[in-house]
Amino acid sequence: MNERTNQQPIIEVIDLHKRYGDREVLKGISLRVYEGETVVIIGPSGTGKSTLLRCINLLTKPDRGVIKLDGVEITTPGTDEDKVRQHIGMVFQDFLLFNHLTVLNNVMIGLTKVLRMDPKEAEARAIKELERVGLGDHIHQYPGQLSGGQKQRVAIARSLAMDPRVILFDEPTSALDPELIGEVLEVMRMLAQEGMTMIVVTHEMGFAREVADRIIFIEKGVIVEEGPPDEMFYRPKVERTREFLWKITELYGHRKESEPHP
């Protein structure tokens, strides 16, 4: 577990605000994520967690606030957003694989078209990442032929191939059948152990408890509380935190027994 150090955070969010119409979704969010950390964001649906992630990788423009990547501000007008997104990966709830491309091409296309890599190199790298997520045997299949868990793992490989500084996970298992959730969480656990910096929005409390370095609880557009899992689960400072975490844990059952083995 990382202590907050004097090193520069990979992602820094300062006083982020975002509204849709007359609904203010983010009301001044500030946070820092350091290298190698796995930060899990939890909270009731509709509280802007997905919006927060999409602001971080500039898919959504915040109304107010600053975001920094490795100390460099990326919210200044005139920033090359495409370039920024080469360094921030994202995994979506509904996978969003490119349906007309094979698994291999899905992972390769970022390398060849965006990074202008040599095709042979790109293919080798893509295969490596696909094997890393356990899909080396499926590289010539199309997304339509895969299960949900397999699709999501391809999506993770697609992000990994770009060698990002941080990967954002937007409810990566929410669209999956229960028995397929495990294989994706397993890959995510592996990435965390290998030192990947990750920001994960999820309802999977078992994952949060076991893998997160820090948990951030967001409700109604503000951070209610944040801290290491032990604190958040067993010694939270805010009553609402305790209420939410345990309600969710009850809902999703006790995960300790049913969690996948490393």
Place this chain on the structure above:
Amino acid sequence: MFLQSLEYILMGTGVTVAVTLIALPFGFLLGLLLALVRVYGGRVAGYVVGFYSTTMRGIPPVVLLFIIYFIIAGSINISPFLAGSLALGIISSAYQLEIFRGALQAVGAGQMMAARSIGMSRLQAIRHIIIPQALRLAIPPWSNEAATVVKDSSLVYAIGVPEILRRAQFISARTYRPFLAFTIAALIYFALTFLTNRLLDFVEARTRIPSLHEMGEV
């Protein structure tokens, strides 16, 4: 001079609207009838109507207009205006027939089953259950067809009817300002199709069945 010309062309609007108001309802009645025959009328009738549909939709409207006009004008003594309007109605009936056929089939066999199961006859079921829903489903594609008939009414130019286009041509010859004349004609047509679409949007909104699957959506 300009105002006189504008007025002259605008007066053609009445003719255009009249042509449309004859052709469209005529096509509606004929088309709906044929669609019912096609869907509920048995195999032979179905084939005949299918043949009619394929033929009438496989020939350019202007060609059909000429043919039907010459046939009608050859037999009875009616004005080009009336002959042309009827011809356009016959042409439109083929396209409307396909629209209603789709709508009737989209309503679904389930509705028919349900109606029969409470003792309705086939005819009653069609009249009280199927058709009302089908008509509602048909509004989006039908509004497309209505706009098309408005535009196709310009074809009666070819048989001499003094609608918008023919008047614009007259003005263009008189004033040596063809582009202006025809642009005015185009704008009038544009206004007509625009109004037609808005009117039908209004009808659709007013007759909305909540949460029912719409045929016209992507």
Place this chain on the structure above:
Amino acid sequence: MIEILLRYWPEFLSGLKITLQLTLVGLGVGSVLGMLAALGRLYGSRWIRWLAIGYIELFRGTPLLVQLFAIYFGLPDFGVTVSRMQAALIVLAINSGAYQAEYFRGAIQAIGSGQMMAARSIGMSRWQAIRHIILPQALRVVIPAWSNEPVSLLKASAVVFLIAVPDVMTQAKIVAARTYQPLPSYFIVAFIYLIVVYALSTLLNRIERRYRIPGLEVESHRT
């Protein structure tokens, strides 16, 4: 009627050639215009979007015949003279483009904003995303709806005889004048169109079946 056909088939054939030329060129140029307009409408800046919408609505909301007259008789007003054939080609292309734009737009929207988001998330620019991710899928999905357009255009092109372009309908009028019998000539023309439409539809059906992506379909519109 058969005798007339047997005697004048060269005339009808030459007319048919012109008709097919008009349709083909109109379709081809129209597809380029249509794609540009669709992309402009969906992804363009405010001005481009308004331009695209204006183009599409104007040429879909007015009769082809009026457009034809406006161009053929109207261009000389600006000092530009075009031949009948040129005017016909121009108008058919512009007109078809407006209709095709709507087909393309429907297909692109059917592909969905999710694909665009995914493409941007790996650092692709908007243009790269459109070129490598959106369009390849959209062009497959559009085929069923789009295949209405060749047939529509073929039928619509018949009106060019009213500015004396030597298409199959003009030839029919010539033959009708020579034989003093209008109806048989027009029946022949109708028959010719039926055959060509049938052949075209069958061809398009075959193409559609080969390239279909199951589960993703777009609503079709008649011209």
